[in-house]
Amino acid sequence: MTGEHERTYAAHLGGLRSEPWDEGTSAVLDTVEQHVQACPQCGVEIRTDHRFVAWCAACDWNVNPGQPEPPTGRLEVLRHRLARQHGETLLAEVTTDGTLRPRRDAVGVLALALALAVHGTTAALLVGGLLLVVLGWGSALPLLGALSLLVAWSLRPRFARLPEDEPVLRRADAPELFALVDEIAGTMGTTGVHAVSITAEYNASVSTYGLRRRRLLSIGLGLWETLTAEQRIALLGHELGHYANGDTRHGLIIGNALRSLDTWRYLLSPVEHPTLVEAALNALYLLPRSAVTGVLMTLDHLSLRATQRGEYLADTFAARCGSTEAAVGMMDRLLVADSAAATLLRESNSRQTRRAGAPTGSEAWSGLWERLAAHMDSIPESEHERQRRCSALRGHSVDSTHPPTHLRRARLLTAAALPAAVTMDTARSTALRAELKETRDEVARRVMDGR
Structure with missing residues (x-):
């Protein structure tokens, strides 16, 4: 955000x-x-x-x-x-x-195709490594296969987990907050979230976690506590709008492709102050490292276009929900x-x-x-x-x-100018504040402790 x-x-x-x-x-x-x-x-x-x-x-x-x-x-x-x-x-x-409906243009299709090619390379390493290990007994091929499997493992798709160092709320912990999130999400034709994390940041964001891609909303009290009730609704509308418009940069396919390319770049990074052998390896890695860097920059640029367009769309959702x-x-x-x-x-x-x-x-x-x-x-x-x-x-x-x-x-x-589709009266604001009191105090203590 x-x-x-x-x-x-x-x-x-x-x-x-x-x-x-x-x-x-x-x-x-x-x-x-x-x-x-x-x-x-x-x-x-x-x-x-x-x-x-x-x-x-x-x-x-x-x-x-x-x-x-x-x-x-x-x-x-x-x-x-x-x-x-x-x-x-x-x-x-x-x-x-x-x-301003979400759509996938030629740039988005190209980004998706490039990301799939990156994952295809990882799959090829996995399959090739398995074949070398299984069929290459009696030679040095299993060692090469084991190396391929190790690289494929480091390139595997990652699934985020719930934060362990921040308060995380479930529906039973904050029913009023989740009801508000559900109402805003329904206005945009999407669903709510499975968990809400509370931080001290002057920010808010949405993401997914786990193999089942459950939804996580992160609310930074540094921002939340400085907004009016209407602005809080607009903030939630903006963040949930990223689910509604299908942002892909941090999704399973493109997001993990960017991580894989970053891992490739790390694995092929040159050795500083190399020995003679390491200098030879640096020279050997130069071409593939340049290729990886080029693909990473291309995918990053292609996905940025869709992400920036998604921000404009999320702004429209914010105005529609909160005015x-x-x-x-x-x-x-x-x-x-x-x-x-x-x-x-x-x-x-x-x-x-x-x-x-x-x-x-x-x-x-x-x-x-x-x-x-x-x-x-x-x-x-x-x-x-x-x-x-x-x-x-x-x-x-x-x-x-x-x-x-x-x-x-x-x-x-x-x-x-758009009017607010979702409103929050005094009673609802009071209920929200009451159910967040314990979490607000906990995060405030963390701030004062320098955590």
Whole structure:
């Protein structure tokens, strides 16, 4: 969901104060202390919040102080140009396609065919290894067969497991939450999930686990606790939309093909500071390593197109479930993700420097999510606008699974506004909060413990 977290002011975040929290600290820290100065570039008066980067809205002075260096070399320039062209073409396509239904175009078919060829190579190694072991007795062929079987085993498809270091909820643990997920999924013509993991991240995601490909929804409280009820519905709509639109990049076939190619690249990686024999092996591996790298880059590029299109479609689902206004508001929250991360880090560090009389020990986590939400609510609109302009300046990334946030946001705003198909009244919100209380407290303790 937040593959494009904006990180333009990381240096500034490192300088945020890390003083301890008490009940009044949040209000003191989040008080807007405006500084007035003249823009060094155009002279316009600038009013800045001391917690964020000073910049000029009139001429964009200092709008992106962490701007990366422009690409160098013909290959990098070409990759960035192709990424921009692809992004512009995709944006035009999804803007004119009112339905934006999931579909598999020629690029998707080619990606699937390439992934199947990768798995075919693994199957050939498995079958060939077995034949060499069974039929090659009396020669050195069984050793070669055993090596083939070992490589095939390392390339085998992987099936994720439920996280062991995070709270995982089942239907019996959070019936209200699962009922909300089921309602949102039904709105999109798909089914709900089998489990929900709760983390402290400023993020949310969906995945599958186990041989039966059961569905897992991951909710990061760092994000969840800063959203309104409508924005939470939009968030769930976006994530469940990835199931509805059949995203394939992390699926069984293409996802495992990408892992297999990564494994091949590792197995064929050159030895550093080689001996004479190892130098010969490095030279021998050069051609197959280059071929593997080429296939990996090709499959990665082909699958990225479908994944980015899937993000636009998931945005449509978010607007349909929670309303266009809620979906856009959620994206604005994602633009300032680094501020939330810095706040949680500051909270964790403050435990080591807590002032006398402040909560200690097991009480240090109390009110963590409320303080985070208050801080995020206090972020001025000027900082959101700066991040939107930063997103526009960065443009299309060559390897991002998400289109630029400012384009996703603009696309929703230019389309007809959608009302919320799923609503959450006060009683439902209260019930959700009550059944998540124990998990919220557990994750808050983990944050304060630095885990």
